[in-house]
Amino acid sequence: MKKIIFPIAIVATMLLSAFTTINSVSWKIADGYSVKFTSDDPSGVFTSMKGDISFDANDLANSKFNVTIDVNSINMGNGMKNTKAKNADWFDVEKYPTITFTSSSISKSSTGTYEATGTLNMKGVQKQITIPFNFTNNTFTGSFNINRSDYNVGTPGGHASSVLKIDVSVPVTK
Amino acid sequence: MKKTFFHGIISGILAALACIIYFKIYQNTLGTGFNKIINPGSISGACIFGCMLMAIGYWLLEKFNKEKLKGVLNIIIALLSFASILSPISMSLPLDIKNPELFPGLVIPMHFFPALAFFCLVPFFKGKSMTDKVKHSE
Numbered sequence: 484m485k486k487i488i489f490p491i492a493i494v495a496t497m498l499l500s501a502f503t504t505i506n507s508v509s510w511k512i513a514d515g516y517s518v519k520f521t522s523d524d525p526s527g528v529f530t531s532m533k534g535d536i537s538f539d540a541n542d543l544a545n546s547k548f549n550v551t552i553d554v555n556s557i558n559m560g561n562g563m564k565n566t567k568a569k570n571a572d573w574f575d576v577e578k579y580p581t582i583t584f585t586s587s588s589i590s591k592s593s594t595g596t597y598e599a600t601g602t603l604n605m606k607g608v609q610k611q612i613t614i615p616f617n618f619t620n621n622t623f624t625g626s627f628n629i630n631r632s633d634y635n636v637g638t639p640g641g642h643a644s645s646v647l648k649i650d651v652s653v654p655v656t657k
Numbered sequence: 658m659k660k661t662f663f664h665g666i667i668s669g670i671l672a673a674l675a676c677i678i679y680f681k682i683y684q685n686t687l688g689t690g691f692n693k694i695i696n697p698g699s700i701s702g703a704c705i706f707g708c709m710l711m712a713i714g715y716w717l718l719e720k721f722n723k724e725k726l727k728g729v730l731n732i733i734i735a736l737l738s739f740a741s742i743l744s745p746i747s748m749s750l751p752l753d754i755k756n757p758e759l760f761p762g763l764v765i766p767m768h769f770f771p772a773l774a775f776f777c778l779v780p781f782f783k784g785k786s787m788t789d790k791v792k793h794s795e
Binding site for chain 1: 746747748749750751752754755757758759760761
């Protein structure tokens with residue numbers, strides 16, 4: 484009897500610790516999220532987003548974001564602008580219907596905020612970016628800038644601003 | 658003056674009624690929610706204001722005995738109504754409003770209702786012109 488107590492204890496400990504890790508970091512994206520882009524012109528929102536979020540403030544090494552935005556859900560407040568944004572010069576929705584961000588590492592900065600470094604894939608162009616964010620009251624919030632010319636979105640120059648500020652707010656539930 | 662006033666106010670009310678009926682049908686049929694941008698109150702105000710402006714134009718032509726220019730004024734009213742459709746086409750709505758591409762379809766027909774109502778009622782408010790009165794007295 485004594486011989487099997489320790490093997491059972493070892494297996495039980497391993498199983499319990501494994502489930503603890505899985506349960507502590509998975510989040511579902513809840514309603515009420517927003518992905519806004521602002522500049523002098525243009526400004527708008529993406530209204531459809533999905534993804535897998537694994538985040539634990541105490542285990543950043545195993546935390547990960549894999550988020551996809553539906554480009555067809557763009558809303559700039561004007562039908563003609565929405566149509567123009569989807570054409571080949573801008574987002575080319577037929578060829579590239581989604582924008583994705585996949586994190587490779589998450590760290591905590593000296594100011595107390597978090598930073599997600601990963602690959603942003605937009606219009607077929609993949610670039611590594613770092614997104615600073617906060618996590619409070621089960622909501623991720625972050626702001627960062629993107630130069631649309633880096634991703635071949637729109638024609639360089641022109642009246643449209645090159646640098647757009649992106650504001651993300653994503654409430655989550657377990 | 659009295660006749661012109663009633664022409665303006667009645668055509669404004671009729672245009673407002675037509676606009677509100679169209680507004681309700683459009684919203685219910687397509688499931689849009691543009692109540693934040695326009696509502697029956699603002700529609701009525703705009704229709705009555707537009708028709709009163711047209712009535713003032715007619716009254717001025719009658720006052721200065723230039724009734725032959727009413728045709729030109731009608732063309733100007735029609736052109737201004739047509740030009741005014743640029744406003745809803747280029748307008749940017751608040752970003753929380755869904756399907757902004759359906760907004761021009763709601764508003765553009767409404768821009769023609771005041772002129773339509775005003776022109777429809779012209780025969781009912783057509784009085785004798787100064788020229789007719791002079792001829793009649795002779």
